Amino acid sequence: xxxxxxxxxxxxxxxxxxxxxxxxxxxxxxxxxxxxxxxxxxxxxxxxxxxxxxxxxxxxxxxxxxxxxxxxxxxxxxxxxxxxxxxxxxxxxxxxxxxxxxxxxxxxxxxxxxxxxxxxxxxxxxxxxxxxxxxxxxxxxxxxxxxxxxxxxxxxxxxxxxxxxxxxxxxxxxxxxxxxxxxxxxxxxxxxxxxxxxxxxxxxxxxxxxxxxxxxxxxxxxxxxxxxxxxxxxxxxxxxxxxxxxxxxxxxxxxxxxxxxxxxxxxxxxxxxxxxxxxxxxxxxxxxxxxxxxxxxxxxx
Amino acid sequence: xxxxxxxxxxxxxxxxxxxxxxxxxxxxxxxxxxxxxxxxxxxxxxxxxxxxxxxxxxxxxxxxxxxxxxxxxxxxxxxxxxxxxxxxxxxxxxxxxxxxxxxxxxxxxxxxxxxxxxxxxxxxxxxxxxxxxxxxxxxxxxxxxxxxxxxxxxxxxxxxxxxxxxxxxxxxxxxxxxxxxxxxxxxxxxxxxxxxxxxxxxxxxxxxxxxxxxxxxxxxxxxxxxxxxxxxxxxxxxxxxxxxxxxxxxxxxxxxxxxxxxxxxxxxxxxxxxxxxxxxxxxxxxxxxxx
Numbered sequence: 001x002x003x004x005x006x007x008x009x010x011x012x013x014x015x016x017x018x019x020x021x022x023x024x025x026x027x028x029x030x031x032x033x034x035x036x037x038x039x040x041x042x043x044x045x046x047x048x049x050x051x052x053x054x055x056x057x058x059x060x061x062x063x064x065x066x067x068x069x070x071x072x073x074x075x076x077x078x079x080x081x082x083x084x085x086x087x088x089x090x091x092x093x094x095x096x097x098x099x100x101x102x103x104x105x106x107x108x109x110x111x112x113x114x115x116x117x118x119x120x121x122x123x124x125x126x127x128x129x130x131x132x133x134x135x136x137x138x139x140x141x142x143x144x145x146x147x148x149x150x151x152x153x154x155x156x157x158x159x160x161x162x163x164x165x166x167x168x169x170x171x172x173x174x175x176x177x178x179x180x181x182x183x184x185x186x187x188x189x190x191x192x193x194x195x196x197x198x199x200x201x202x203x204x205x206x207x208x209x210x211x212x213x214x215x216x217x218x219x220x221x222x223x224x225x226x227x228x229x230x231x232x233x234x235x236x237x238x239x240x241x242x243x244x245x246x247x248x249x250x251x252x253x254x255x256x257x258x259x260x261x262x263x264x265x266x267x268x269x270x271x272x273x274x275x276x277x278x279x280x281x282x283x284x285x286x287x288x289x290x291x292x293x294x295x296x297x298x299x300x301x
Numbered sequence: 302x303x304x305x306x307x308x309x310x311x312x313x314x315x316x317x318x319x320x321x322x323x324x325x326x327x328x329x330x331x332x333x334x335x336x337x338x339x340x341x342x343x344x345x346x347x348x349x350x351x352x353x354x355x356x357x358x359x360x361x362x363x364x365x366x367x368x369x370x371x372x373x374x375x376x377x378x379x380x381x382x383x384x385x386x387x388x389x390x391x392x393x394x395x396x397x398x399x400x401x402x403x404x405x406x407x408x409x410x411x412x413x414x415x416x417x418x419x420x421x422x423x424x425x426x427x428x429x430x431x432x433x434x435x436x437x438x439x440x441x442x443x444x445x446x447x448x449x450x451x452x453x454x455x456x457x458x459x460x461x462x463x464x465x466x467x468x469x470x471x472x473x474x475x476x477x478x479x480x481x482x483x484x485x486x487x488x489x490x491x492x493x494x495x496x497x498x499x500x501x502x503x504x505x506x507x508x509x510x511x512x513x514x515x516x517x518x519x520x521x522x523x524x525x526x527x528x529x530x531x532x533x534x535x536x537x538x539x540x541x542x543x544x545x546x547x548x549x550x551x552x553x554x555x556x557x558x559x560x561x562x563x564x565x566x567x568x569x570x571x572x573x574x575x576x577x578x579x580x581x582x583x584x585x586x587x588x589x590x591x592x
Contacts, residue, residue, distance in 0.1 A: 223590020
């Protein structure tokens with residue numbers, strides 16, 4: 001006990017502590033914390049990026065809920081669908097895959113994990129061209145040509161303009177690139193669970209691998225599960241940007257318009273920064289809701 | 302026979318693993334295919350890019366697409382080497398400063414005691430949830446107000462603080478036993494020595510992981526070039542590669558080949574770095590939990 005407290009009691013410790021954290025803290029405050037606070041402040045103003053912002057109270061939020069038909073009719077439903085499938089679904093998938101990989105010997109496991117992780121390194125943007133080529137709208141497109149070959153379709157589908165297919169495509173790409181840091185954290189978590197827990201559980205009547213996963217693996221790695229959940233949902237929203245890179249902003253018929261595209265639309269195309277800030281705050285709140293749920297599920301206590 | 306509990310992380314191949322292999326393999330292949338595709342596409346000669354029906358596999362690989370890429374940038378007025386230089390300079394600057402700052406901060410937050418320490422930790426943890434797109438606009442305003450628009454600084458400083466990197470490093474520093482630090486104090490070491498001689502050597506896996514994460518952020522970042530910089534001579538490779546993939550150029554088949562080559566150039570450094578350092582990453586992730 002005495003040794004433990006000694007470090008804290010050092011006289012210099014105080015000053016040194018501040019010094020060491022200062023460079024990071026400074027940049028963090030300027031480029032991460034301030035922008036978030038600024039977003040909150042701006043969301044209560046009317047701001048066109050040229051004139052000084054004018055306070056308008058809750059007008060932006062009221063408009064968002066009552067007057068923005070695009071938001072209510074397309075953006076919000078699309079975002080919820082996308083977040084549930086890519087965020088929550090991708091998370092479950094990440095867990096199942098990690099669990100399966102953990103049951104394989106080291107060499108195949110490492111190779112598989114590397115392949116599954118690699119799409120997330122492309123961060124969507126670097127690979128936009130890939131999807132454009134695969135989903136080319138005429139018969140020279142790879143997917144069209146292939147589907148026509150095996151007789152599923154008779155004429156080419158204009159994938160990236162067709163409002164029926166755009167959102168599913170964006171969701172598919174989202175899932176493809178969702179095995180990121182969260183997936184690795186889960187894999188590491190499963191690999192590090194204490195072997196003796198499994199033996200003990202078997203004695204206590206756990207009968208199969210599924211029960212093991214439910215009663216041993218998950219409870220013993222709650223912190224990793226929580227970290228992965230946060231990473232997964234944030235990554236999902238961030239990757240939503242691909243919609244406007246593939247199909248332009250706004251996407252045809254707002255078919256794949258997600259909340260991140262809505263922010264870009266108002267912020268950098270229409271220069272209604274106040275309104276865009278309000279949408280940003282809503283996005284941050286949505287992420288907050290998801291992580292609160294995750295905390296309920298996996299947090300301690 | 303009673304169920305004995307199976308083995309996570311088995312040492313050798315067993316029959317039971319075949320089922321799992323069969324379940325995972327299709328997904329692994331599906332995930333890998335697009336990447337294999339882009340590799341093939343980047344090396345396709347003109348007649349294969351034009352081929353109908355389109356071919357997946359390249360039969361006569363060529364470097365034409367990469368050559369065209371160089372030519373295209375020359376005709377645009379700014380040589381590719383300028384973009385490469387900008388990207389390298391910015392990436393090196395960000396990765397180095399980010400690693401120094403976040404390891405120092407992690408040491409401070411984990412092992413030194415002072416007022417405000419917990420608050421800083423909590424806020425950083427909260428910041429894991431800040432979706433970067435959501436703060437894009439106010440960030441742009443901050444850069445603007447600081448007068449950094451159109452400088453290298455605008456593409457370096459905002460990218461240095463990466464909450465997830467600090468978080469992972471800090472979790473790792475937590476594993477360093479206090480007794481080691483105490484022993485160093487006894488020998489008369491100061492904090493700076495402890496940081497350099499005790500902490501840094503012990504947290505190499507976490508540093509490697511942070512390096513990968515920061516590298517990925519910077520190397521593929523085009524937001525900074527896009528919004529903070531107007532002068533084309535200051536923009537990065539990622540930005541330039543992205544202009545190539547924009548709608549107008551991909552409509553031409555030659556543009557497709559070039560864009561595929563560009564994607565590959567952006568992707569490969571990430572992959573190589575990750576392959577080299579993957580052991581460290583798994584080691585770090587084991588301590589990644591949020592409590």
